[in-house]
Amino acid sequence: MASPFDPALLRRWIDAAAERLTAGRAEIDRINVFPVADHDTGSNLLLTARAAASAPLDGDSPAADAPAADPGAEDVRPVRAAAVLAAAAVRGARGNSGLILSQLFRGLAEELEAAAARRPNTPAGELLAGALRRAAALAAVAVSAPRPGTALTVLDAAAAAVAARVAAGAATGPSSAGAELTRVADLPDPSGHADPSGRADPDGGGLDTTGALAEAARVAADAARAALARATGRPPELVRAGVVDAGGLGLVVVLDALVAAAGGDPGPPPSSQVGTPGPASTVTADGELVPWVPQPVYEVTYWLPGPDPAALETLRARLAGLGDSVGLAGDGGGGVMVHVHTTEAGPAVEAGLAVGRPSGIRIEALPPAPPTRDRAVLLMIESSGAGALARAAGGNVLVADPDPTVDEVLAAIRATGAEHVVVLPCATHRRTVTETAAERVRFEGIDVVVIPASSVLQGLAALAVHDPARRAPDDVVAMAEAAAATRTGGLAVAEAEALTWAGPCRPGEILGISDGEVVLIAPDLAVGALWLAHRMLTPGGELVTVLLGSAAPDELGERFAEDLRRTHPEVDVVVHRGEQGDYPLVLGVE
Numbered sequence: 195m196a197s198p199f200d201p202a203l204l205r206r207w208i209d210a211a212a213e214r215l216t217a218g219r220a221e222i223d224r225i226n227v228f229p230v231a232d233h234d235t236g237s238n239l240l241l242t243a244r245a246a247a248s249a250p251l252d253g254d255s256p257a258a259d260a261p262a263a264d265p266g267a268e269d270v271r272p273v274r275a276a277a278v279l280a281a282a283a284v285r286g287a288r289g290n291s292g293l294i295l296s297q298l299f300r301g302l303a304e305e306l307e308a309a310a311a312r313r314p315n316t317p318a319g320e321l322l323a324g325a326l327r328r329a330a331a332l333a334a335v336a337v338s339a340p341r342p343g344t345a346l347t348v349l350d351a352a353a354a355a356v357a358a359r360v361a362a363g364a365a366t367g368p369s370s371a372g373a374e375l376t377r378v379a380d381l382p383d384p385s386g387h388a389d390p391s392g393r394a395d396p397d398g399g400g401l402d403t404t405g406a407l408a409e410a411a412r413v414a415a416d417a418a419r420a421a422l423a424r425a426t427g428r429p430p431e432l433v434r435a436g437v438v439d440a441g442g443l444g445l446v447v448v449l450d451a452l453v454a455a456a457g458g459d460p461g462p463p464p465s466s467q468v469g470t471p472g473p474a475s476t477v478t479a480d481g482e483l484v485p486w487v488p489q490p491v492y493e494v495t496y497w498l499p500g501p502d503p504a505a506l507e508t509l510r511a512r513l514a515g516l517g518d519s520v521g522l523a524g525d526g527g528g529g530v531m532v533h534v535h536t537t538e539a540g541p542a543v544e545a546g547l548a549v550g551r552p553s554g555i556r557i558e559a560l561p562p563a564p565p566t567r568d569r570a571v572l573l574m575i576e577s578s579g580a581g582a583l584a585r586a587a588g589g590n591v592l593v594a595d596p597d598p599t600v601d602e603v604l605a606a607i608r609a610t611g612a613e614h615v616v617v618l619p620c621a622t623h624r625r626t627v628t629e630t631a632a633e634r635v636r637f638e639g640i641d642v643v644v645i646p647a648s649s650v651l652q653g654l655a656a657l658a659v660h661d662p663a664r665r666a667p668d669d670v671v672a673m674a675e676a677a678a679a680t681r682t683g684g685l686a687v688a689e690a691e692a693l694t695w696a697g698p699c700r701p702g703e704i705l706g707i708s709d710g711e712v713v714l715i716a717p718d719l720a721v722g723a724l725w726l727a728h729r730m731l732t733p734g735g736e737l738v739t740v741l742l743g744s745a746a747p748d749e750l751g752e753r754f755a756e757d758l759r760r761t762h763p764e765v766d767v768v769v770h771r772g773e774q775g776d777y778p779l780v781l782g783v784e
Contacts, residue, residue: 198456201271215448222447222466223235225437230519230560235440239288241288245282245283248282281526283296284531285497287531294441294521295445297329297523298445305321319356319360322356326357326414336522336524343426344439345444345445350421352417353414418445418446438465493557494539496556499529499550506530516545537606538593539557568666569666569669570590570611572589572615577774581593583772584657604631612640619646621649632644649782651680652677655739655784660672681784684780685705685779688701704716706722708730730783736766736784738765740767740768742773742778746779755769
């Protein structure tokens with residue numbers, strides 16, 4: 195029995211997907227407000243589908259219809275065709291939505307290969323269930339920060355629904371509707387004549403082996419449609435706009451195309467609206483306050499051939515510190531398509547150069563965010579870990595490694611999309627460039643206030659008390675007071691003999707630094723951290739925040755927190771990975 199996913203079926207599917215995406219592109223583009231309101235998801239999905247459709251599937255050529263050289267060759271054709279389709283989709287993927295779509299085809303290719311080795315005549319329902327399950331897992335790995343209520347949720351729902359129907363059919367037997375998914379494809383061809391397309395001889399009145407696939411695909415599409423329409427759990431951007439996720443809508447369109455390609459009847463067109471549009475500050479269906487999410491200004495993509503897996507994790511972490519919408523989608527053959535939205539296009543490309551030889555580099559300017567919110571907070575931070583903390587707290591981050599120019603600060607201020615921006619330079623030497631940029635951008639109608647935070651921890655402390663609901667002048671005062679009330683210090687490793695305010699030091703000894711001066715010398719990091727904390731807590735304090743450097747082990751933070759809680763039980767201790775390269779450990783006392 196031929197596989198229901200033969201090259202002819204794959205060709206019909208990808209062509210139908212491209213046709214349906216062409217028809218729906220304008221509407222999908224219109225509702226694209228997440229993760230960035232660049233209104234191009236429909237276009238990206240269509241371009242990805244067209245790239246996949248350009249693949250030379252072996253079922254497209256007349257030679258492919260020739261008799262196979264051996265009985266097992268027929269089973270190989272769907273596997274090869276699906277692999278070619280997946281590789282073309284990954285290489286041609288555009289945007290985050292295109293990366294996720296490419297993983298749908300990759301999941302199918304991997305499932306067909308596994309099924310051919312496991313059980314050549316695997317029923318259509320089981321094949322689709324396995325393909326969707328693999329695709330959901332691959333897409334979740336490709337996207338660095340998965341969010342509920344998006345295309346990933348839609349894909350998960352489709353996979354779960356088909357798997358449940360297959361399981362129900364296996365449990366209740368052939369009389370159930372669910373059993374059709376696993377058993378229609380198993381029925382023998384009454385005509386006795388095999389057809390390369392996987393369909394029975396039309397003159398013999400046999401059953402169409404794609405019938406089970408059409409039913410399974412309809413189950414997947416209907417479940418995806420239902421998940422798309424759910425109002426709860428969606429990202430704030432979608433709640434505000436009163437729309438469904440554009441990428442999720444595109445996936446429903448592609449699954450409907452599979453139903454049609456398999457000879458089934460697709461369901462009704464999915465609705466793009468859910469709920470009602472809200473104001474710039476609103477609440478989710480779960481009753482939680484919706485924050486405004488900042489937008490970067492560039493979309494960067496490139497292809498990495500055969501990168502080392504460990505290097506990929508390094509790249510993912512680096513890109514997460516530079517921006518958002520980070521995606522690394524593999525093609526199953528070792529190559530990876532990289533995607534990120536960022537204000538720092540150059541460093542994003544350099545991150546790829548550090549782990550491999552990127553090609554097909556594409557940098558596109560995203561449309562500027564309209565000033566739909568009143569205020570934003572911009573921090574200049576060198577390290578990826580601290581930058582991620584600031585973004586998680588609702589701040590915009592300009593990567594300050596190396597120190598930004600005036601033009602880069604201007605671009606970052608504009609990228610916030612806000613009318614009033616508070617800028618935290620997080621270093622004394624960056625105040626001049628920040629104030630220069632602030633003065634220039636005021637002529638564009640953007641009100642900018644620079645709070646002279648002299649360290650990352652002062653900046654994070656100011657961000658922690660930021661309240662968009664408070665009057666702007668009062669909010670600036672509260673943030674400035676929080677920054678000023680945060681005392682900071684750090685540990686450094688002595689590189690040479692020197693005379694310090696704390697006495698002479700030797701190479702390898704630990705220097706405790708506060709207010710720019712060496713205040714203590716310790717034998718190791720653990721002792722130095724505790725001594726420095728005790729000294730900084732002498733005037734008092736309620737909260738100690740620790741940022742571990744890139745070379746510092748997690749055990750250092752755990753031991754420090756345990757020791758400090760024992761000696762200062764009245765103090766709260768919070769430890770984060772800052773990933774800074776200059777100080778193994780940075781302390782802040784509030």
